[in-house]
Structures are given as structure tokens and as C-alpha cells.
Amino acid sequence: MRLWICLLSAGLAGSVALFNPAAGQGADYIRDLQLQAIAEGSSPLGHWGNNPGNYMAWGSHTSRLIPVYTFGTKGAGKGIDLDSYTGANSAYRSEAALKQIYGRIPTNTLNPTAEYLDQTNVAAIQRAALAAGKKHIILVVFDGMDWDTTRSAAIFNEKKISYTSGRGTGTHFQNYTAKGTTQFGYMVTSPNNTGTKFDINTQQVLNPGGTQPGGYNVEKAGPNPWTPGNDIWYPIGKSGGESKPGEHAYPDSAGTAAAMMSGIKTYNGAINVDVTGGQISTVAYEAQQQGYLAGAVSSVPTSHATPACAYAHNVSRNDYQDISRDQLGLPSISHPKEPLPGLDVLIGGGFGAMRKKDSGGQGKNFVPGNTYLTAEDLDRVNVKNGGKYVVAVRTPGVNGGEQLQAAAQEAVKSNQRLLGFYGVGKVQGHLPFATADGDFDPVPGRTKKKEEYTPADITENPTLAQMATAALTVLNRNPKGFWLMVEAGEVDWANHDNNIDNSIGAVNSGAAAVKAITDWVEQNSNWDETVMIVTADHGHYLILEKPELLAGEAKETPAKTTSAK
Numbered sequence: 001m002r003l004w005i006c007l008l009s010a011g012l013a014g015s016v017a018l019f020n021p022a023a024g025q026g027a028d029y030i031r032d033l034q035l036q037a038i039a040e041g042s043s044p045l046g047h048w049g050n051n052p053g054n055y056m057a058w059g060s061h062t063s064r065l066i067p068v069y070t071f072g073t074k075g076a077g078k079g080i081d082l083d084s085y086t087g088a089n090s091a092y093r094s095e096a097a098l099k100q101i102y103g104r105i106p107t108n109t110l111n112p113t114a115e116y117l118d119q120t121n122v123a124a125i126q127r128a129a130l131a132a133g134k135k136h137i138i139l140v141v142f143d144g145m146d147w148d149t150t151r152s153a154a155i156f157n158e159k160k161i162s163y164t165s166g167r168g169t170g171t172h173f174q175n176y177t178a179k180g181t182t183q184f185g186y187m188v189t190s191p192n193n194t195g196t197k198f199d200i201n202t203q204q205v206l207n208p209g210g211t212q213p214g215g216y217n218v219e220k221a222g223p224n225p226w227t228p229g230n231d232i233w234y235p236i237g238k239s240g241g242e243s244k245p246g247e248h249a250y251p252d253s254a255g256t257a258a259a260m261m262s263g264i265k266t267y268n269g270a271i272n273v274d275v276t277g278g279q280i281s282t283v284a285y286e287a288q289q290q291g292y293l294a295g296a297v298s299s300v301p302t303s304h305a306t307p308a309c310a311y312a313h314n315v316s317r318n319d320y321q322d323i324s325r326d327q328l329g330l331p332s333i334s335h336p337k338e339p340l341p342g343l344d345v346l347i348g349g350g351f352g353a354m355r356k357k358d359s360g361g362q363g364k365n366f367v368p369g370n371t372y373l374t375a376e377d378l379d380r381v382n383v384k385n386g387g388k389y390v391v392a393v394r395t396p397g398v399n400g401g402e403q404l405q406a407a408a409q410e411a412v413k414s415n416q417r418l419l420g421f422y423g424v425g426k427v428q429g430h431l432p433f434a435t436a437d438g439d440f441d442p443v444p445g446r447t448k449k450k451e452e453y454t455p456a457d458i459t460e461n462p463t464l465a466q467m468a469t470a471a472l473t474v475l476n477r478n479p480k481g482f483w484l485m486v487e488a489g490e491v492d493w494a495n496h497d498n499n500i501d502n503s504i505g506a507v508n509s510g511a512a513a514v515k516a517i518t519d520w521v522e523q524n525s526n527w528d529e530t531v532m533i534v535t536a537d538h539g540h541y542l543i544l545e546k547p548e549l550l551a552g553e554a555k556e557t558p559a560k561t562t563s564a565k
Helices: 005-009 029-040 095-102 120-131 147-158 253-262 283-289 305-309 320-327 375-381 400-414 455-459 464-475 490-496 500-524 547-551
Strands: 046-048 066-071 136-142 183-188 293-301 345-349 389-393 417-421 482-488 530-535 542-544
Touching: 029 500, 029 547, 066 147, 120 136, 120 253, 120 283, 120 530, 136 253, 136 500, 147 500, 147 542, 147 547, 253 283, 253 305, 283 293, 283 482, 293 305, 293 464, 293 490, 305 320, 305 482, 320 375, 345 464, 375 389, 375 417, 389 400, 400 417, 400 464, 417 464, 464 482, 464 500, 482 500, 490 500, 500 530
Parallel strands: 136 482, 136 530, 293 345, 293 482, 345 417, 389 417
Antiparallel strands: 046 542, 066 183, 066 530
16 A cells, blocks of 8 residues: 655645545545555556556647537437538548648548547537527537546446446536537547747738648547547647657647637637638627627636637637737727627636736737736627626625625616626636536645635635626627537646646536536527537646546446447
8 A cells, every 4th residue: 555655755744544445435526546646656447548557648639539419400400410520421431521620631540430520510510500500509618628528527426437438427517418409529639730920910921831740640640539549649739659650630729719619620728710820710700791780708818729719719719908909899919990790799818917027928019917918908899888797796795696796687687788797816717617526625736725715715616617607697688699608617726736636616617617518598488599509628638547446446337339320
């Protein structure tokens, strides 16, 4: 039996009981698993990366195939039905389709037996729904949630291993049938390229094509999310070692979000611009032009990559303040003379995250103060100062969920827009992280640090589910309909930190938001007029070796296999 002496050498304060797999389930056994893994550097549970002996071998993204769950799509017609893009209709079976997506035919990417869709098809489904007159189009993005991340949460929730392939059960979005209209598939998330350089001040791309191209080699990466390929280095863009570039690049959150919300395959770091820097229209903007309302919600800062790609244009995901201006209909570096109309609802984090100097990502027009949204811009958009937004900002002593819902009701009554700005500034402005047990008490990950929250951090911030509900309240006032994106951004942060406790908690927090949405649809609409897509932008590299430990069991539970659809 290993000892916990290394906890002290790692600088992790506190006394924690040893997790013994043979002893069964403890009071908070996921927490104990995580603490032991960080202290010892390895875990019987599994590992992050391609080194089984190192629990923390990789802390970034991979090019693994990503699950796609759709609702209101089955039998809804060509372009909306997921079958329009999978199996025989997969773009990866066609040279012409691949050339259209990538601008070339990537090496070893054509696959005559491909079952998977491409990430740009997610935008195509939304556009098809818009063309068909669907009233509600909803995209839910669990940032960084691949098949293994979802399965971890499912095993913990069900306290058993109920599947080894396919859709599975265990979270709301896996279990929910949407009156028999749900479908399941998986997609390629590769970028067009990585290594593209740009000038933030002129908004110009300096080296179109970057330094490493995208593509998907099925032999190296695997034919589906639960079947690995034959090259453990390939998913992280390497070839046989950390210093050797691989055949294809792995994705980031900006290029992948752009693929889902504007329908282009672009470079890592791009916010709705193509490989040359040209601006591309988003589904949200197109919906607005047709009389819909549009909103974006996130548990992380409002101008981070995923909510940014709901609407903004920029050659760099790091130009946060200018991205916020695009989202709120203000003049920006990308739209200096004719601003975008602005989102009708924007709710997320960023509150309290302050910066005196720009670290190089925001350009010459950076304004000291809040990293994501300047005080001046916040004042300009407020209805109290002649702007278009009812503004709800985290306030000392005020319950965040109640405050936000009251602001939503005010926005409906006055026919105004809604801006909600929340978060915990000392942790870069995101909402508090829930752990697997539902509490807000994270343990350390690969950084050997843990986040700590005050009682006020919990009560003064709404949950993601409350944010989604507030957005629906405002958007539903429009008889034409709406487009809405909701992001569970903390899944990515947890996986970057190789933190299984935070990861499971984040998945469940996001699943609660999905349930809030499906409850709303059942009470206010139906699945004939609503299309919802639940997916992720990219994955990480969690590999489960003894997944039964997530169920709190000493021995593996017999598993049943579920089909891919």
C-alpha cells in the first residue's frame, strides 16, 4: 500500500485518508482518488496522456472524435436529421467534400468507411433548422468533454459501468429521448491548421496556412470515440516524441467553436475568420437578420473562445475586450465604423478579473481594468445610461440567481436586452467549480493548487442552469423564435488540470443546465419546433484503466454494450 507522505513533499496541506480500492466506497471517494493521484503521480484509475505511469502526462487537448447528441432532429428532414452527415453521407468518404471543408485533401484523411461527421456539420444542422423555420435553435457546448469524460461522470452517477461503447446512459443528455427525436453520432474536430501568426492591431493574418495542417487519420486516431488508434502520439499532434511534429494538428477552443457557429474550418485561435483573416458570418447573426433573437451563455468569461465565436470576429481569441464590443454591438477593432447589431442576451463570467497591463494578446487599444469587459463599455450598454441592456452584475450580499432572473423579467417587461456579468475574479472570473459530490470544494490538480471560494462566491453567482433559464426567459418574448448557445466551460478547465473530481462536477453542472433547457422546451414549446445539439468543441486525453473505481467498487461491474445510435 502506498503512503501519503508525498502529500507533504508536494506541498499539499491537509490530512486525507488513503483511498483503498479494495475497501469500496468512501464518503467522498472521487476526491480521495484525485488527491492520491496527484500526490503519487499515478493512479489505478487511469491517466491523462499517453504515459500509463504518469497520471499527469498531458494537460491539453487532443484530436479524439467527439460525441454529438441531437434532439428534435430524427425524422426532421434532410440537413436537420443527423443521418444527413453520418455513415454513407460522411464528408470523410468524399474527396470533394474534404476539399470543400479543408481547402485541400488532407493526408490520410479520406476514409471510405467513415461513420463520423465533421464539426462544420454542426453549423449546417443549425442553418438547415433555420431554413426550415424551426422556432428554437439551441447549441450546448461542453468545452473539452470527450467520450471518456462523459463516461466518467456517467459511471459515478449510476454507481456502475453500464456501457463500454456508444451513447450510454448516466447523464441527462444521454438519458433524455426528446419524445423519440434524439440521435447520437461523433465528429472530427481537427482545425484547418495551427501555427498561424497575425497582427492584432491590423487584424491581418501573416502566414496563411500556419505551420501544421489539420486532418484525421483514422488508423492513428481510431474509428470512433471508444476505439483507440495505433499511434499514441498522434492525438496530441506529435510523432513519436514531444519534440517531433505529427501528421496533423490538434484543435483549440476557438477554431472548433468557429466551426460549429460559422461553419468554417479555420486555424487555432481564430474567432470566425477564415485562414486568410476574412470574416465569416455566424448562425446567430443570420438568425437575427431573419427576425430571431440571439443569445450566448457561459460559465466562464463572456468573451472566452466559445461565447466569442457565437458572434464576434477577430484574428485572435485573446483580444477579449474587442470581442466583448462585438458581442454588445459596440465599435471594435474588427468593426470600427459599422458595429455588429450585438447579441440580445449575453450572460457569463469575467467579473472581478482585473489586469493593469496587457500580456500581449489585446493590442494597443487595451484598457487597464477588467480583462474582458471595460468599465466604460459596461456603462455604455446599460439602459440606465441610454444603452440597450438591462445589466445584472455580481453584487455584494445579493443572491445571484434571484438577481439575474429579476433582471430577465425586467428585460422582458421593458423589451430590452439582457447582460449578466458574474464570476470569481481571483480565479480568472469563472463561476465556482462544483466537484463530483456537488459541493464547491475543489482539490488540487496538475498545478498542485486548489481553488477556494467564500460563501459569497457561491451565493452571489448564479449557476449555469439559472443563467440558461434567464436567457430563455428573455429570448422567448420574440414570437419569431431564437438562437441560443450555452457553454459549460469549466469542463475544459478541469481536464486541463487533470482533475477528475472537478471534471465530473463540471459535467453534472452542465447536465443540469441541459435539463433546465429540456424542461423549458416541454413547458413552453415542443420538439417539432425546437432543435438542440449537445456536444463538445474538442477532447482531452483521459484514459480509464479501472473505471470501476469511479463507481466506488472494488471489482469491475459486468458491462453491457450499447449501439452507436
